[in-house]
Amino acid sequence: MPKVTIDGHSIVVPDGTTILQAARMIVDAPGYIGENIAPPTMCYHSKLKTSGGYCRSCIVKVSKGSEKDPRPMPKLVASCRTTVMDGMEVMNTTSPEVLEARRGVVEFLLINHPLDCPVCDQAGECHLQDLGYENGGSKTRYDFKRRTFAKIDIGPFIKLHMTRCIMCFRCVKAADQLTNNRYQGMLFRGDASEISTYIEKAIDNDFSGNLIDVCPVGALTDRTFRFKSRVWFTKPMDAHRSCTKCSGKVALWEKGNEILRVTARKDKWGEPESWICNECRFEKKNINDWVIEGPRHIDPHSVISLNHYENVVATMKLDVAKQQKQLADKK
Amino acid sequence: MQPLTNRSKVVVNKEMSLYEKIYLPAIISGMMITMSHFFKKKPTIQYPEQTREFSGVYRGQHVLKRDDNGAERCTACGLCAVACPAEAITMTAAERKPGEEKLYREEKYAAVYEINMLRCIFCGDCEDACPKEAIFLTDRKVNSELKRNSFIYGKNILVEGVDKRVDVSRRQTPAVLEFKKHKEFEHNR
Secondary structure, three states: OEEEEEEEEEEEEOOOOEEHHHHHHHHHEEEEEEOOOOOOOOOOOOOOOOOOOOOOOOEEEEEOOOOOOOOOOOOOOEEOEEOOOEEEEEOOOOOOHHHHHHHHHHHHHHHOOOOOOOOOOOOOHHHHHHHHHHHHOOOOOOOOOOOOOOOEEEEEOOOEHHHHHOOOOOHHHHHHOOOOOEEEEEEEEEOOOEEHHHHOOOOOOOOOOOHHHHHOOOOOOHHOOOOOOOHHEEEEHHHHHHOOOOOOEEEEEOOOOEEEEEEEEEEOOOOOOOOOOHHHHHHHOOOOOEEEEEEEEOOOOOOOHOOOOOOOOOOOOOOHHHHHHHHHHHO | OOOOOOOOOOOOOOOOOHHHHHHHHHHHHHHHHHHHHHHHHOOOOOOOOOOOEEEEOOOOOEOOOOOOOOEEEEEEOOOOHHOOOOEEEHHHHHHHHOOOOOEEEEEEEOOOOOOOOOOOOOOOHHHHOOOOOOOEEOOOOOOOOOOOOOOOHHHHHHHHHOOOOOOOHHOHHHHHHHOOOOOHHHHHH
């Protein structure tokens, strides 16, 4: 059981744990007070095997390799792919070198990413927006033409907007691991690579809608929610229904009594707690289909928390007949 | 207690002198003050024939701008509605269809855009929030209306006419005007 220290916080973790997972364990531990020391991630997804290692936004500095070999690692390492050693000391937010390098990573991720947040449906819950806001610079130094693609409809429910893609491979891994037939993958190499389905073949699977949830940017979006409303004007509610294909536990995004969108419940790290099927996601848009559990917890830093109240006001029941009887008994 | 002004007088109940009892000198001195105003500059202006000059930072009725080609700049991003402290702005977005490129600048546009002028406090936060330079406050006044519903201004009132442009250059800082001269930035194309 190695012991690792990240930004001064120590934790003992099982063998084979990565630095990123250890950092998340520290933040998740009950009683932890302090800033979020978990490195940001764009491509790593805890529920998808072999994900991570592409985007480099989770890089950290290992200032002490281990107890046996205390030399620091020569370069910054991707924390999602580096396992911890006993006595390892890691610097994330405390190292100016890491912050500087991460600013460079953000700049590279944004090189081809369009500045169309006012149009994009992902705005408000976009990981790249958060990453750019927290770690990026305020100006671009890139003068050349950004690459653009035509929008592709993947089936009746999903829209692929390749222009916004940052090549995180999450959707490819999700399609690979959730479904038994893989239709989608990465074409071409390097600068020219793009996500594509073979001859725009529709992804026809009951769980294809989860590709929307794993996409950290607005490259894969819900066609049934397209331009319906900005995310922060909707009310997120936890709800469930008995579904034969999936857990049926979802988050509803309502406006008034109308359900605009159904998504999986995303946890603190933006990852779905459980995969949901397409029937729940796209076809059950009537409020009577669902059992509402209550308002969803939204991080206070998020723009979605605007006008969002979570405290359930205790409902007061007035039983008039009972009260009248009590009064009559008193007399 | 120390008096707040040098014009305060202590009230005394002493008997008036003969000069004060005659009363006429006091009336005449009062009339002199009144008549002296006949020859002073008049502060009143004859509105609406005459109007005063507006301050450069006056914030009146909003305008939704079009770009140089006459396409609406607003893309219904909702940032003005978020920034609005009075929650006066509501909008509904729609997707631009092929062939409407000359009407709307971006692929998404505001099908409905309403400002409740009774709620609006004319703070100008919507202007600050707008990433598309679409909404500006102008030096126009909001007209009086007979019904409360008439104060909910829709796109028919807010969007400027293609041939009746509203000048908002006074609402832009020198830094912004300087930035807009650089046509190499995508924002200005």
